Amino acid sequence: MEHQPFENWILSGDPLTPSQLTELDNHLSICPHCKSIQEGLSGVEDLIRSSTFESPSPGFSRRFAVLAAQREEEARRLQSYFFLGWTLVITVIVSIGYLGTLFLTQSPNEVISGLMSSTIQAAFQLDNMLQMVKTWMHYIPLPITLAIVAGSASLVVLLTSGWIISVWKVSTQGVKTNE
Amino acid sequence: MITAENTWLEQALQGNMDAFTQLVETYQRPVFNLCYRMLGDAQEAEDAAQETFWRAYQNMKKYDTSRSFATWLLSIAAHYCIDQQRKRKLPMVDIDILPEEDAPDPSPNPERVISKQMENKVLHRLLDKLQPQDRAAIVLRYWYEMTEEEIASTLQLSTSAVKSRLFRARRQLAEEYQSSAPAELERSLHGTPAL
Numbered sequence: 001m002e003h004q005p006f007e008n009w010i011l012s013g014d015p016l017t018p019s020q021l022t023e024l025d026n027h028l029s030i031c032p033h034c035k036s037i038q039e040g041l042s043g044v045e046d047l048i049r050s051s052t053f054e055s056p057s058p059g060f061s062r063r064f065a066v067l068a069a070q071r072e073e074e075a076r077r078l079q080s081y082f083f084l085g086w087t088l089v090i091t092v093i094v095s096i097g098y099l100g101t102l103f104l105t106q107s108p109n110e111v112i113s114g115l116m117s118s119t120i121q122a123a124f125q126l127d128n129m130l131q132m133v134k135t136w137m138h139y140i141p142l143p144i145t146l147a148i149v150a151g152s153a154s155l156v157v158l159l160t161s162g163w164i165i166s167v168w169k170v171s172t173q174g175v176k177t178n179e
Numbered sequence: 180m181i182t183a184e185n186t187w188l189e190q191a192l193q194g195n196m197d198a199f200t201q202l203v204e205t206y207q208r209p210v211f212n213l214c215y216r217m218l219g220d221a222q223e224a225e226d227a228a229q230e231t232f233w234r235a236y237q238n239m240k241k242y243d244t245s246r247s248f249a250t251w252l253l254s255i256a257a258h259y260c261i262d263q264q265r266k267r268k269l270p271m272v273d274i275d276i277l278p279e280e281d282a283p284d285p286s287p288n289p290e291r292v293i294s295k296q297m298e299n300k301v302l303h304r305l306l307d308k309l310q311p312q313d314r315a316a317i318v319l320r321y322w323y324e325m326t327e328e329e330i331a332s333t334l335q336l337s338t339s340a341v342k343s344r345l346f347r348a349r350r351q352l353a354e355e356y357q358s359s360a361p362a363e364l365e366r367s368l369h370g371t372p373a374l
Contacts, residue, residue: 011349012342013320040353047302047356048321050295056211056225061204064232068196071233 006034010041080170188248192239199239203232206249209323210256216318217260217311219303227263231256253323254333261311305355313348316341 006027009016016024028035102111137145184205190198210231215224234255235242242251306314315334319325327345331338 007350008346011346011353013345013349036357037350037353040355040357041349043356044302044305044349044352045321047298047305050298051302051322053208053322054212054215054221054224055208056228057221060207060211060225060228061200064203064229065196065200067229068233068236 003031003034006031007037010034010038083170084167184248188244191236192242192244194239196236199232199236202248206252207232209249210252212322213253213256213318214260216306216322217257217314218263219307223263227256227260231259234259250329250333253319254335257315257319257334261315264311264314305352308355309348309351312336313344313351316344317348317352320345 006024009020009024028038106114184202187198187201187205191202207228211224211228214227214231215221218224218227231252235252238255242248306317309317312334316330319330319333320327325333327338327341330336330345331341334341336344
């Protein structure tokens, strides 16, 4: 038995004209195959109609806010690890590059003697600076000397604190972008 | 017209989480229902709905304001659920973990409650037989009364592809229903010793 166009009419979901409906009814009365499809689809549509529109359990948006906060925190932490990790990698690469160049262009003896002479020179420079400071202290009044020392110490403390705060911010809040 | 929802949407587009949470409150039900009908499990539907909102929040800048926000959310949810279904074959839903009915019967009748649960179980078993995209098309067509064009836009398919998916899914559902569902429903009602 020919099942077209009746199967299409049943399954397409398109509205049928009155004459098509009559034709379909006539066909269904003699075709068990199409009748079974039509009944099956009606049964499923009845089940769907009688089903409810499900809701989540109460507090869904609160749970979402908690999840979002956790994911944002996670993303910030990952970003900071990424930033600090790359900083470390770049520092290591630059250091290795510098030391590599040093050892490739000079013999180890030259490098060691160079380091020692630089250290000795630095010690001499420090000693010279201390001598200069002692000489200045003879000419500059004590309050001004104290003010200079206090100012220098404050500057060192400020710069160190700024650096520590920056590292802390990066590790807890990530790197801020303009996105 | 400026509505509270439009204001939340505008603020959420600027990254305001509180405004976005208001949108979550507004759209939680349609998103959850879609996930539930797609996955057949309340806990998985909750996770999928939460993931949908998180993805939406992260991609707010990609949201086209000329489009309906609800449709955009449903599109994200449908794609996520289709991916989840493709990743694994889901087990049949357990009637013990079905979510509470949205509008509970004011005079709870144990027979009616069990009958509803069994109908739900049969429905999920039938939907489970469908391919993920066919299932999404059926859910959007019947629960959300979307037109074929709207389904096509939501699932990013052509209208003719949606038509053929709906046609194929309807045939499969009808055949599956005829082969087992009536007997199953009958058995559940008359075969329960407590009734």
